[in-house]
Structure formats: structure tokens, C-alpha cells
Amino acid sequence: MINFTLFSTYSNEFIQGTLLTLKIASIGCLIGITGGILLALIQTNIKGPFSWLVAIYTTIIRGTPMLIQIMFVYFLLPELGLKLSDVWSAIIAIGLNSSAYVSQIIRSGINTVGTGQREAAYVLGLTHFQTIRFIILPQAIRAVLPALGNELITLIKDTSLASTIGVMELSKRAYFVQTRTFDVLGVYGIVAAIYLVITSVLSLLVYYLEQRMNRNVTRS
Amino acid sequence: MLRVHNLKKTFGAKNIIADISFTVDHGQIAVFLGSSGVGKSTLLRILNNLESLDGGAITLDGKPLDISRVNQDHTVGMVFQQSNLFDHLTIEENITLALIHVMKKSEKEAKDITHSLLAKYGLLDQAQKYPAQLSGGQRQRVAIIRTLAMKPKVICFDEPTSALDPLLTNYVAQNLQELANEGYIILIATHDTAILDKLDAAIYLMQDGMIIETANSKEYAKNPRAYPLIHQFVLGEKNQN
Numbered sequence: 001m002i003n004f005t006l007f008s009t010y011s012n013e014f015i016q017g018t019l020l021t022l023k024i025a026s027i028g029c030l031i032g033i034t035g036g037i038l039l040a041l042i043q044t045n046i047k048g049p050f051s052w053l054v055a056i057y058t059t060i061i062r063g064t065p066m067l068i069q070i071m072f073v074y075f076l077l078p079e080l081g082l083k084l085s086d087v088w089s090a091i092i093a094i095g096l097n098s099s100a101y102v103s104q105i106i107r108s109g110i111n112t113v114g115t116g117q118r119e120a121a122y123v124l125g126l127t128h129f130q131t132i133r134f135i136i137l138p139q140a141i142r143a144v145l146p147a148l149g150n151e152l153i154t155l156i157k158d159t160s161l162a163s164t165i166g167v168m169e170l171s172k173r174a175y176f177v178q179t180r181t182f183d184v185l186g187v188y189g190i191v192a193a194i195y196l197v198i199t200s201v202l203s204l205l206v207y208y209l210e211q212r213m214n215r216n217v218t219r220s
Numbered sequence: 221m222l223r224v225h226n227l228k229k230t231f232g233a234k235n236i237i238a239d240i241s242f243t244v245d246h247g248q249i250a251v252f253l254g255s256s257g258v259g260k261s262t263l264l265r266i267l268n269n270l271e272s273l274d275g276g277a278i279t280l281d282g283k284p285l286d287i288s289r290v291n292q293d294h295t296v297g298m299v300f301q302q303s304n305l306f307d308h309l310t311i312e313e314n315i316t317l318a319l320i321h322v323m324k325k326s327e328k329e330a331k332d333i334t335h336s337l338l339a340k341y342g343l344l345d346q347a348q349k350y351p352a353q354l355s356g357g358q359r360q361r362v363a364i365i366r367t368l369a370m371k372p373k374v375i376c377f378d379e380p381t382s383a384l385d386p387l388l389t390n391y392v393a394q395n396l397q398e399l400a401n402e403g404y405i406i407l408i409a410t411h412d413t414a415i416l417d418k419l420d421a422a423i424y425l426m427q428d429g430m431i432i433e434t435a436n437s438k439e440y441a442k443n444p445r446a447y448p449l450i451h452q453f454v455l456g457e458k459n460q461n
Contacts, residue, residue: 120304123268124318124370125291134317138308213308215350 017173031095036102061100090162109140149206228275297372393418
């Protein structure tokens with residue numbers, strides 16, 4: 001059960017935490033999708049060292065915990081002369097992590113687009129870039145939209161790991177509220193409900209997009 | 221006039237096209253007939269730069285045809301067996317895409333060209349639909365329009381009637397004949413012999429990457445036995461059906 005009294009007493013904490021969680025998730029998601037598309041295009045279009053580098057990158061990212069990746073970005077980048085705030089360290093780490101997963105999802109989508117589509121575009125005189133932009137990517141993304149939605153939902157929940165480097169996102173603020181109230185179930189009940197609302201809205205959005213994009217493949 | 225001289229193509233050790241020569245004038249149709257794997261589709265794919273050629277010369281209207289530029293120059297077009305329309309785009313967008321991004325027409329010009337071609341083929345009311353919402357015959361006609369919009373001199377059709385019922389085969393054959401009458405050079409690769417008596421075309425029977433017999437479709441219809449190899453192939457196809 002959600003304790004509404006607790007929520008109204010500490011509403012500012014929950015709202016501020018939610019806003020920061022949404023900021024980390026949305027920018028991380030933007031980095032994840034943009035980076036993922038670029039990595040997928042490299043893997044499917046460029047043979048040789050670039051493709052191998054992408055394979056190595058995705059293997060490392062997918063094979064290590066995100067918690068450790070956040071730590072690496074937070075502690076390693078300053079050593080290399082790149083000073084980032086804790087929030088931006090979290091955003092970069094989460095975005096980079098997501099890009100590895102998104103790249104593999106998009107790559108599988110690109111592989112579902114038949115060679116006939118590429119050949120038709122080629123014969124019409126479209127350039128390689130135009131073919132990717134107008135023909136391949138829209139169809140690939142449509143094919144993997146449910147998987148992409150799942151990845152973004154995971155990303156939203158993973159933002160809670162930013163708390164480990166002191167980012168005052170939703171779960172970190174919840175922790176402080178809990179230390180003041182000692183109402184563990186009440187506080188985390190509210191936090192769970194907020195995450196559920198965010199992920200449900202995203203699920204609905206993905207479902208709507210899926211319906212919209214698939215209307216053309218269903219016979220009327 | 222399209223002149224193909226001693227064309228050769230190998231895949232590994234296999235001669236897909238051993239040695240092919242033919243000429244087709246504007247307004248004429250050439251039908252390359254044969255079973256699967258004889259090299260007829262490969263021939264059309266070479267002319268559209270979808271496959272490289274390993275030997276031979278191709279000229280168009282007396283000038284050497286640079287195969288590597290046929291797509292950018294819109295000299296040769298291709299209508300595929302499965303239409304290969306872009307599933308995520310409307311019929312209108314399928315046609316305007318290359319007009320806008322390849323031929324650099326304005327959106328209005330591209331739409332005007334598209335609408336007039338769709339109207340000519342009785343498909344104007346389908347402009348905002350998606351390919352999956354059209355019948356096989358309608359998709360085939362959209363694919364033809366998409367190619368025509370680029371104003372090629374040569375149009376290649378790969379198995380244009382193999383997925384169609386007899387009624388639609390008649391209709392597509394009529395479209396092909398009309399295109400030839402408008403001055404296009406039409407090349408057709410097919411194993412569908414039902415189309416032969418509906419066209420005024422040169423028939424090239426292919427086997428093992430070579431043309432083994434040639435006939436005019438009208439002459440063949442009058443006296444099939446004068447062309448024993450084509451006749452045998454036609455009878456074989458009819459028996460299979």
C-alpha cells in the first residue's frame with residue numbers, strides 16, 4: 001500500500017528525485033539510441049577493424065556490471081583529465097552501456113530488412129546513405145521496437161545505480177527519507193510506484209508507436 | 221538501340237553467362253526464356269549494375285554504356301519479381317522518394333509526376349495506401365510506375381507474371397506492350413510461357429548461359445514447330461502446370 005501521508009510530507013524529495021531520474025534516463029536514452037544506431041551501422045556496413053572494435057566494445061559492456069562501468073567513468077575519466085559531475089558521469093555510463101545493447105537490437109533489425117529493398121533502392125539511384133536513412137533504418141527500427149522498448153525500460157530502472165556515486169536521484173533520496181522515517185516499506189513502496197508509472201507510460205508510448213508503424217503492414 | 225556483345229559472367233568456376241549477344245531497338249521487347257539458373261535474371265541484374273560483368277561490351281544508341289553509372293544516370297530501370305516496394309512508405313512516397321532525392325525534383329513536381337502516372341494506370345485512389353494494402357497486380361503496376369518515373373531508356377522485368385493469375389498476366393502483358401509502343405526498350409526474363417502469345421517480342425531461349433534459339437513471338441505462334449527448342453520448352457512448362 002502506498003503511504004500518501006508519507007508522500008505528501010516528503011513530496012519535494014520524491015519530486016526532485018524523480019525529475020533527476022527522468023533527466024538521467026532521457027539523456028542516457030538519447031546517447032544509447034544514437035550511439036547504438038551508429039555502432040549497428042558500423043557493424044553492418046564496414047568490414048574490418050572498425051567492426052571488430054565495435055564487437056570488442058559490446059562484448060566488454062555487455063559482459064561487465066553497469067555498477068562497475070559507472071565507477072570506471074566516475075573515477076577513471078578525471079584521471080584522464082576529463083572532469084565530470086556525478087550526474088554527468090552517471091548519464092555517460094548509462095548511455096554508453098545502453099548503446100551496446102541498442103546496437104545489437106538495431107543490428108538484428110537491420111538484418112531483417114530483405115536484400116530486395118536495398119536492391120530496389122540501389123536500382124533507383126539512391127546513395128548508400130540515402131538507402132540507410134530512408135529505407136533500412138525505418139524498417140529496422142519498426143521490426144525491433146518492442147525489444148527497444150524493453151531496453152529503455154531497463155535503462156530507466158538502472159538509473160538507480162547512479163546512487164552509488166552519490167547522485168541524488170529517486171532511489172538515493174528515498175534512502176535518505178527512509179533513514180529519517182525508518183519506514184522502509186512505505187518509502188520504497190512509493191519509489192516502486194513512481195518507477196512503475198514511468199515505465200508504464202513508456203510501455204504505452206512504445207505500444208502506440210508500434211501500432212502506428214505497423215498499420216501499414218496489415219492488410220485493410 | 222541496346223547492343224549486348226559477347227557478355228560473360230562467372231560465379232566461381234561456373235559460367236552463369238557463357239557468351240550472349242543480342243540487340244533490341246527502341247519500342248521492341250526481348251523475352252529471355254528459360255528454366256531457373258540459366259542466367260536470364262543474372263543478365264538483367266548485370267544491366268542494372270547489381271552484378272559485375274566478366275567480359276563483353278554493351279552499347280546504347282551507339283555509345284558504350286557505362287554500367288557503373290546506369291543507376292545514377294537512370295538509363296536502365298528494373299521491375300523485380302516481388303515488386304520490392306518499400307513496405308513502410310505509401311504508394312505516393314514509394315514513387316516520389318527517388319524523384320526528390322535522386323532526380324532532385326521539388327516535392328510538388330515529384331507529386332505531380334507521381335499523380336499523373338498513377339492516374340494513367342488507374343491507381344490514383346491508392347496513392348495514400350501502403351503496399352501491403354494492395355493486390356499483387358496493383359503492386360506490380362506501382363513497381364512499373366516507380367521505374368517509369370525515372371524515365372529510363374531500358375526497362376528490365378524479372379519474372380513479371382510468375383506470381384500473377386492468368387487474368388492479371390494478360391493485363392501486365394498489355395502494360396508491357398504499351399510501354400514498348402511508347403518507345404522503351406523492354407527486356408523480360410521469364411519462364412512463364414503464357415506471356416509469349418500476348419506480346420510482339422523477340423524470344424531468346426536460354427540454356428547454360430547461352431542463347432540456344434531465337435524467334436519472333438508472332439512467327440512462333442503461327443508455326444511453333446519451326447522453333448523446336450522453344451516449342452519443347454513451352455510444352456514442358458505447360459505439362460508442369
